[in-house]
Amino acid sequence: MGFVPHVDGERRRMLEALGAGSVEDLFEDIPASIRNPRLDLPPPLSELEAVEALKDLEALNRYPVRGGDYFIGGGAYNHHVPAAVGAVTSIPSFYTAYTPYQAEASQGMLQAIFEYQTAIARITGLDVSNASLYDGGTACYEACALAMRQTRRRHVVFDRSVNPHYRELLKSYAHNVKAEITELDHSQVAADSPGRIAERVDDTAAAVIVQNPDFFGRIADYSALAEAAHARGALLVMIVNPVSLGILKTPGEMGADVAVGEGQPLGLRLNYGGPYLGFMAARRKFMRKMPGRLVGQTVDEKGRRAYVLTLQAREQHIRREKATSNICSNEALCALTAVAHLATIGKRGFVDVARLCLQKAHYARMTLGAVEGVELVFEGPHFNEFVLRLGKPVEDLFRAMGHSFEPGIRLDRWYDGLSDCLLVAVTEMNSKQHIDEYARRLRDWLCN
């Protein structure tokens, strides 16, 4: 029971070595009035019983057995994960270790994180990356905090095309530190976004936060907004889907100062929302303002290449209340997953998967948009997501589609004007056949 190895004779030997009469003597500092409460917990289970109990719970979840029946995204996406990635992340020397405080005993994890930092910098087109953050949403408020530290201003500007959960997180954080927020309506045409947002950036703004592709899947070039923000002394923070960077212009190329995002599409399973991976890359001049762990390259006493946690004077265990963040351990194994995934799909695969998402999403957008009664809400370039207006209450659609088909995400909870709309995501997992079948189901539902 409890994965404890001791037999009673061993416990007695240890107690004798201590000169203690019983284990209870060791707990005497706990006031007797609150010691040994009766806990009303279910009886213990053997491994076999536990697995069966969990299978019963698993059976209550109804998710598409065929990957191609998933048309749901919104920041977490259904992608193929090569088997090699799972083989890497199940190496016990990684997953049962802790934060690599002792460099000589932890070169494996330190090097893997250094390689991860390199990969994130290269895909975002920026200079440096940290070792990971909790998830895409929390990475947004960490970027906002970085910008406020850097500019000594306490005001951030974004529009409603940013992921609604991320906006809620930004508001929770801003409320805490009494920062000001300007939230703008989203543009009907994505290409207008940079200009419209730029008009609202003034000399009080620490950061402008934009998402590309935005929550509706729309692509825009924010280069002009970067210039406008810089002219006002503000930073441009870009939220990006890492998979899109296989082909899309990078935050670095657009002039962004910080890129953050959700690393889940880089080889992590959906996991009902976590564990995921927040990534953050930035211009080198902001390196010392970054939150979280950083791994640096150095040498050992014999001049051999070695890796170590570095620039720790930013961190909580040294700076305490003056640290750049309270973040400590977070998602190292997920960062390892991401870099193993990028290495496995490689330079070519990273481009291929982005192109497949783009092409299939375009085909799906045209095919579903052609169904009678369906309207495409936004024009212009899209990456792997788009919004359909169905003209009927979307809630009924889900049950009508059956248990093993996920048609998309309802937008009514966040956008009043989009209450009869659906956000549809398409990845390399969705074949033409799946998409055509979706169109057929949608036509049937709309006709009834």
Place this chain on the structure above:
Amino acid sequence: MIFEKGVAGRRTSQYPAADVPEESVERLTGGVLRSSPAELPEMAEIQVIRHYQELGRRNLSVDDAMYPLGSCTMKYNPKVNEAVAAMGGFAGLHPYVEFFRAQGTMALLRDLEDLLCEITGMRAFSLHPMAGAHGEWVGMSIIREFHEASGSGRSRVLVPDSCHGTNPASASMAGFAVESVKTDDRGEVDIDDLKAKLGDDVAAIMLTNPNTLGLFESRILEIADLVHGCGGLLYYDGANFNAIFGKCRPADMGFDVMHLNIHKTFATPHGGGGPGSGPVGVTSRLEPFLPVPRIVKNPRVDPQTPLVWSMDFDKSVGRVAGFFGNVGVLIKAYVYIRMLGAAGLRQASEDAVLAANYLKERLRPHFPPAYDRSCMHEFVATPGALTEKSVRTLDVAKALIDRGFHPPTVYFPLIVAEALMIEPTETETLETLDRFADAMCEIAEKATADPEWIHGAPYSTPVSRVDETKAAREAVLTAPIEESASAG
């Protein structure tokens, strides 16, 4: 280094060709294209696997060796937990599926909330925080909202001088000023100093109990009365909960808000620095402030959907995670608690405390404890007479690596010079505890005779001591892009 391996054009897995009519990428993207492909590795699958196998060999873990890292609870991570969390019905579920499709996971999470309430005595839990420090920030945000709702603008938070660095950092991120309280000569909160610092502007005190010296704050009930008497709240940092789960409950000690470190206490793997999980529990008067969304019974009659996520809590601190927290980690903790039951939890904490006290005695001749009294699940030792030979704690740590052990936590807590914070956990066998004690004593004897030897340790690792100054000064955080992509 992975970016130095591979050959231009070499590849591993291939994606299928597009099965839809392809259009111009330039046109579909509006020309918003990157100028050149990202310089990622071009390797065969066998190279990728061998690369990580090699890195794995250069990394010490719990599955390799005893890992007595104080305050981190590096216990064994049961393999069944990995298998269960990876089941398709759990791991394949998208967070935006309609509620009726996620009833299994939601029922598990709801049940886990109840189990954690029973174990801690708290009234309600939020499972959203994704690490201990994240939980602290959420907990301190709850405390701030509570005081603001009751109309008192309390600005100060007290922490002991022995606290984890995350405590002051989290309080600061939640908008508070932070002040330290001294530790007395028994290693506990100095009550006189606490009294002097309490006032009607104190929002809360953050405490770890047992504290970072591995000692239980025996006057905790008195501390709770003092803080509550001033209108302040008590925050429980659950980093050391492994010492007392099943033995005593934070709510019974008088704590109002707490977090648990799921990856420490509940045996989920530490992942080389995460993913963890840091659920936050509160007593009933703070429940309205918990993060949203929360799992509640469906107000509508729907046999397919007994549970729903609700945003309908107007005093809530708001959303704190992208989705619902690290669900994959929470599933593992749920299996662990269900397998142990109440008696198993108590046995685990008792064995953890017994093992720590046993090691403390075995090490005493060479490594005297900083506070000479019964400890809980960990203790802080010092190098004793070795310091006269200019042998430092860091030297002992490095020599331990050569003996096949991960070192303890070193130089923490900050209030003990040359601290060695040792936490053996309940899952190490007596043979291993004895081997560790023997190794420590041999190291002390050898270092006494030959201090030069220990200054050179470790000798068995792929690298010797690393140049941290150079790392910080040059700050090389990424690999340079090779001139030729076909380097060996």
